[in-house]
Amino acid sequence: MSSLLKKMCAAVCSVLCLASCAGLDVTAYRDEKPALDLRQYFNGKIDAWGMFQDRSGKVIKRFHVVIDARWQGDKGTLDERFSYSDGSTQQRIWTLVRQPDGNYIGTAADVVGEARGELSGNALRWRYVMALPVDGKVYNVDFDDWMYLMDDKIMLNRSVMSKFGVRLGEVTLSFSKP
Template identity: 35%
Template sequence: MTTLLSILTGMAVMLVLMAVARHMRGFRAQKPSDYAALEPRIDIRRHLSGPIRCEGVIYGPMGRVTSRFTADMHGRWDGNRGILSEHFIYDSGTRQDREWHLTLGNDGAIRADADDLAGTGHGQQAGAAVCLNYTLRLPETAGGYVLQVTDWMYLIDETTIINRSQFRKFGIKVAELVATMRRIDA
């Protein structure tokens, strides 16, 4: 019995170490400085300005697509303060609007506010990437859950951004979003 207990304890330790290792090299281990040298350099005042078309998918916790969406966005800036309006249409027919109020610091720091956030989001732009962390309150029709969100946006060229986001509850990933955002010439 002692040998079985030792084996089970060893397996539990191994699983914890594997989870920690995966966390350290995974999505959440990225830092904006990892992308500081990459070109082209993103400037949210320019790349999140004007009309933007977005298409994406949301994956559930088991990795299957649970929703598809399109969005029309429009960004407008006055110096380092901007508003990004988003109008989503999901494959279920559900519509959702969000208006981000963004402030860009001279050091690339980002402050983000929206009506469905619990508190203020914070992030950083560096090189070809932007990272934004915030707490999102889902609408009651979607369960009303409060989720921790990490958004990464990667500038591909002057008009295209790939957005990857992870949504977590109690530290456990419950959803992931991948989307393409393309500026539309006005």
């Protein structure tokens, strides 16, 4: 295959990938039940189990997260404590603020700027940039993060990570309330 043809194929694939990401709108879930109320679900202790897969689908890391979530009015704090399969640990503290339109803004120390959360029906879509340390360097990676409330105890989460529109991998989580 010629170099020009390879470049053209790569460009077409990139455009198709970007177009497919832009096509899904959270309002498609507006009639889905049970309706997700972040202040209700993320309140108290929540356990989550997850994994990170690279772009080939290989599981790179598994983890458990214990979340302590509290709200005062429209402002919430999610204190996340991660335990990874390689023995490492991490803490992330999110501050979430419910906006007048019912959507959310989120901040955390390793989030670049603000996370934007759109809520509709049983679904929440977070979009943000996270500063991820990898092998002594820090990379700003785009997250397209979807959460789906299954019932009053279980929520599923799938995040696609990308850089410059190129898919790097996925994070999958299952949240469980006692």
